[in-house]
Amino acid sequence: MKIIKTCLSAAISSVLIFSPMAYADKWSDQFPHIKATGDIPGDCSYEEMSKKNYKGKTLKINTHAVPVIGQPTALHAEQFAKLTGAKVDVTHTPAGDLYAKAMVPFKAGQAPYDIVFGFSNFINDWKRYLAPVPKKYINSPEMKDVTKSHIGVSSWDGTMYQYPVDGDRHYLKYRKDVIDNPEMQKKYKADTGKELRVPRTWKEYGEMAKYFNGWDWDGDGEKEYGSAEVMKKDDLMFAAFFSRSVAYAKNLSTPGGFFFDLETMKPNINNPGFVEALTDWVEATKYVPPGGINFGLGDEIGSFGGGQTLFSFSWDDAFIAAMQDDSPIKNKVGAAPLPGADRVWNRNTNGWENRYNQAPYIVWGWAVGVAKKSKVKDMAFDYLCFFSNGANHQADLAIGNFGVNPFKNSDFDPNIYIDTMGWDPEIANSYTKTLLDMEKSKNRVFPLRVPGVFEFTSAVATGTSKALAGQLSPQEALDEVAKEWEAIVQRVGKKAVQDAYAVGVKMEDNKL
Amino acid sequence: MNFKHKYVFLFPGLFVLIGILIFPIIFVVRLSLSGWNSYNGLNFIGLENYVRLFTDDPRFWQSFLRLSFLSVTTVILQYVIGFALAHMVWKDIKFQRFFRVLFLIPMMTTPVIMTVIWRTFFHESLGPVNDILSNFGMSPKWLTDPVLAKFTVIIVEVWQWTPFMFLLLLAGLLSLPKEPFLAAAIDGASPVRKFLYVTFPLMAPISIGAIIIRLIEASKIMDTVYVLTSGGPGTATETSSFYIFIKGLREFQMGYAASMSFTYLIIMIISLTVIAKVLTKVLLKD
Numbered sequence: 078m079k080i081i082k083t084c085l086s087a088a089i090s091s092v093l094i095f096s097p098m099a100y101a102d103k104w105s106d107q108f109p110h111i112k113a114t115g116d117i118p119g120d121c122s123y124e125e126m127s128k129k130n131y132k133g134k135t136l137k138i139n140t141h142a143v144p145v146i147g148q149p150t151a152l153h154a155e156q157f158a159k160l161t162g163a164k165v166d167v168t169h170t171p172a173g174d175l176y177a178k179a180m181v182p183f184k185a186g187q188a189p190y191d192i193v194f195g196f197s198n199f200i201n202d203w204k205r206y207l208a209p210v211p212k213k214y215i216n217s218p219e220m221k222d223v224t225k226s227h228i229g230v231s232s233w234d235g236t237m238y239q240y241p242v243d244g245d246r247h248y249l250k251y252r253k254d255v256i257d258n259p260e261m262q263k264k265y266k267a268d269t270g271k272e273l274r275v276p277r278t279w280k281e282y283g284e285m286a287k288y289f290n291g292w293d294w295d296g297d298g299e300k301e302y303g304s305a306e307v308m309k310k311d312d313l314m315f316a317a318f319f320s321r322s323v324a325y326a327k328n329l330s331t332p333g334g335f336f337f338d339l340e341t342m343k344p345n346i347n348n349p350g351f352v353e354a355l356t357d358w359v360e361a362t363k364y365v366p367p368g369g370i371n372f373g374l375g376d377e378i379g380s381f382g383g384g385q386t387l388f389s390f391s392w393d394d395a396f397i398a399a400m401q402d403d404s405p406i407k408n409k410v411g412a413a414p415l416p417g418a419d420r421v422w423n424r425n426t427n428g429w430e431n432r433y434n435q436a437p438y439i440v441w442g443w444a445v446g447v448a449k450k451s452k453v454k455d456m457a458f459d460y461l462c463f464f465s466n467g468a469n470h471q472a473d474l475a476i477g478n479f480g481v482n483p484f485k486n487s488d489f490d491p492n493i494y495i496d497t498m499g500w501d502p503e504i505a506n507s508y509t510k511t512l513l514d515m516e517k518s519k520n521r522v523f524p525l526r527v528p529g530v531f532e533f534t535s536a537v538a539t540g541t542s543k544a545l546a547g548q549l550s551p552q553e554a555l556d557e558v559a560k561e562w563e564a565i566v567q568r569v570g571k572k573a574v575q576d577a578y579a580v581g582v583k584m585e586d587n588k589l
Numbered sequence: 590m591n592f593k594h595k596y597v598f599l600f601p602g603l604f605v606l607i608g609i610l611i612f613p614i615i616f617v618v619r620l621s622l623s624g625w626n627s628y629n630g631l632n633f634i635g636l637e638n639y640v641r642l643f644t645d646d647p648r649f650w651q652s653f654l655r656l657s658f659l660s661v662t663t664v665i666l667q668y669v670i671g672f673a674l675a676h677m678v679w680k681d682i683k684f685q686r687f688f689r690v691l692f693l694i695p696m697m698t699t700p701v702i703m704t705v706i707w708r709t710f711f712h713e714s715l716g717p718v719n720d721i722l723s724n725f726g727m728s729p730k731w732l733t734d735p736v737l738a739k740f741t742v743i744i745v746e747v748w749q750w751t752p753f754m755f756l757l758l759l760a761g762l763l764s765l766p767k768e769p770f771l772a773a774a775i776d777g778a779s780p781v782r783k784f785l786y787v788t789f790p791l792m793a794p795i796s797i798g799a800i801i802i803r804l805i806e807a808s809k810i811m812d813t814v815y816v817l818t819s820g821g822p823g824t825a826t827e828t829s830s831f832y833i834f835i836k837g838l839r840e841f842q843m844g845y846a847a848s849m850s851f852t853y854l855i856i857m858i859i860s861l862t863v864i865a866k867v868l869t870k871v872l873l874k875d
Contacts, residue, residue: 174839177839309821311819311820311821367714368715368730368733371822529841531839546735546821546822547823549823564645568624569628
């Protein structure tokens, strides 16, 4: 028996020593970032990259400021340099300047950066200056794992210009310890006569947020508030507004454009659906933390992730921040689809349809491309492939302020979050289900991807921020945005915008 | 020496002048006549951008009025405080050298970094200012109230640039002749009369120079607004330079931004000339 035991343990030990896990440990010793998984075999794994020799070559990258996406870029650059011998220069740029920092040299026929990070909705303006992703990467097993919607977001008319490194969508985050708490439910019912539950509509969201605003409902000695939202002008607030608008204005029975009527290119932005959403948003200024109207994305992540608010909605980052080991509210938060509405605008009949409507917003995310004029394209694509290899990707997903969110089918396996990040199984299941349901939805809205996209989103930011500040009524603000959008369409050229918009509409209308 | 040879010696300086001053202005004018943006190149569209600016862009003019308010207010405050501080350390006081250095520190700091710190101070839920004020039942909306946000910008600008005014005015005070002050002392003039009838009039030429220099600088206010409020809430703190920045470098409407920049330059040249003339007339009447 003893001999059998000894043989068995020797066999197990040798299997472990020569198994991929043990093999991976060799890399996780050098690179503690991947300690949870070790190296994961693949075309761009640590092992494969270590076989490349880029000594004497320099890779120049322009990325976002630290931490969101800037930190993983720098970290993977350092790892890549160590593995391949390349020199990697990373420049960090604020979000609002990423577009121009690449566009100015692009227009001048130069490529000061081999790799440029930006937002996925820049694709129309940038695609002329980016090298298409080579076939060998597109056909790699890692790329085959990327969801269909994120392949679509990274591509234009079938050609992939942006290398998928991040997947984004807006969803609702809430304090599970409050919403699911029977005592709180009883108290809420007694005070309001209504059920306390995960809000199904934005009206419910507002009512609950208002009720839980300005008092210490979690007993930590600090006041808590209703909702943390990105409301700061020019700091991605347009995306927050669209998240609130989809429920009222994305109608499955009126295909042919959410932002514009594709046929006429008349903006829909000031129709009653959008106005209703902006009216709700103005109301929301009453239940955000003090100074909440000036919250950028970083503030929103810090506020919800730090346990200051009941609700939040935007990218994954606030949720991941809340679920990190050092968070005071780890395993006390839940994920759910964006709230819907009890009525939805029908622009064909010019009237409201009194039925429940919910629409996911596959918002733009971080995107990255390789400059067509780069002299080190091979190295640049290898870096991007390395950036999103299995081990790096899983490690990045676990860090809230890295800004790397699920975009691979394998990311929707709850066990990743349970085993490697210590999430409560119920939360991990609701999180992956929320994301997966958005992938499957037929009523999705994709980001606006047309020439001059920054002009359109900037007009939305200006108009909605005037409404939030009380300078204009919601209708006046959106009328101003619509007027500006019409002027932009004229300046850019109706056909150019229409042709580009048609590509996005095809995705929204489930024709791609 | 042949007369023409003189010009040969002028050429290097002339080239530099053309390269760094004339060429950029000419290029801005050329750019302003184009529709250069993310989808068009350096084409020629005539005066289209100027027509749009003068007939269809109230936001530019609103931002200009806001800028006028902010720059005039900040410069007046900087002048008053700067003069008071300079006057204080001009006299023989204890720790004179220490105060002279201390008052200059804000100017030596990096505006963007300091504005980030000010933004943290004024953060309405996490900042120390409201933390202290909440003990007295107050929690002003420093950055999110359209009116108060303007004053927050003014506070930061005044803090940052008063030392510059202080420096110029102190240099002016130190260069004043002693005789008028001796005469005033012999006549038994009180400190207030001495200031009003001797110091202030003698400082008038320097004051005009300092005010104009600061007005030129204040009219370019951008970093404070960018970091502190991003022009918000709404457009409450949006100034001309920030608006031009948004149009040019955020929305990439380079042609239109150039037309705004050139118009802005012309307006500034005219208005600063008028202000200098008025100040000269008022302060140097005697």
